[in-house]
Amino acid sequence: MSAKRDGIEILARQVVETYAAKGMKLATVESCTGGMVAAAITDIAGSSAVLDRGFVTYSNDAKTDLVGVEAQTLEANGAVSEAVACEMAEGGVRRSRGLVAIAITGVAGPGGGSESKPVGLVHFACASPDGTTHREERFGDIGRAEIRIRSVEMALRMLLVAIEHS
Numbered sequence: 001m002s003a004k005r006d007g008i009e010i011l012a013r014q015v016v017e018t019y020a021a022k023g024m025k026l027a028t029v030e031s032c033t034g035g036m037v038a039a040a041i042t043d044i045a046g047s048s049a050v051l052d053r054g055f056v057t058y059s060n061d062a063k064t065d066l067v068g069v070e071a072q073t074l075e076a077n078g079a080v081s082e083a084v085a086c087e088m089a090e091g092g093v094r095r096s097r098g099l100v101a102i103a104i105t106g107v108a109g110p111g112g113g114s115e116s117k118p119v120g121l122v123h124f125a126c127a128s129p130d131g132t133t134h135r136e137e138r139f140g141d142i143g144r145a146e147i148r149i150r151s152v153e154m155a156l157r158m159l160l161v162a163i164e165h166s
Contacts, residue, residue: 004149011156012040018163019050019100026159027098028054029067029088031079031105032122033148037155052098057088063105067091080105080117082125082134089127100128100162102155106137108147122151128162 019026028038028051038054041047055066060079063069068091069084077083085103092101106122113119120139125132137154139147 004153008040008149008152008156009043011153011160012044015041015156015159015163016044016047016050018160020046022163024100024163025050025052025096025098027052027092027096027101028155029057029092029101029103030054031057031063031088031103032108033104033151033155034058036148036152037102037104040152040156052096055092055095063088067095067103078117080107080121080123082123082136085123085125086127086132086134089125089132093127100126100159102126102159102162104151104155106147106151108144108151109141110144113141120147122147122154124151124154124158126158126162130162133158133162 035056041051057063057066060074067088069087073083073087085105088103089101103125107113107119109119119141122137124135139150
């Protein structure tokens with residue numbers, strides 16, 4: 001197993017154990033990672049006690065239909081934005097039995113970037129009983145696979161921070 005995969009497994013195990021110990025469920029709302037966070041969590045035995053559901057909201061229509069991102073938010077800000085990430089996370093909580101939801105939207109490349117939204121730009125949001133937190137990462141054009149892996153790691157870390165305060 002690679003060091004990166006080992007790191008993701010360790011983080012996912014921590015998420016499962018921590019959420020299970022608190023009796024809390026979570027949801028994932030993923031765009032550029034296409035379900036990789038949910039997959040990392042479900043690789044861990046006992047994850048069914050923790051993961052309520054995962055939404056893959058790759059298209060704008062999916063963001064609207066599945067988790068209620070407002071069309072006007074998408075039009076005004078674009079899919080890769082703080083506003084959309086926050087609405088994705090909040091919608092994930094509303095449309096699941098999770099008390100916490102992590103959302104990810106970004107430009108994994110190799111194409112699709114622009115001057116204002118370059119390849120490697122990823123927005124994360126985590127909705128929890130304490131509110132919604134946002135984080136922006138600019139990983140750079142380091143390759144599609146690497147951007148997605150680093151995004152999974154960041155999402156798992158944010159899930160751990162969210163539960164520490166609950």
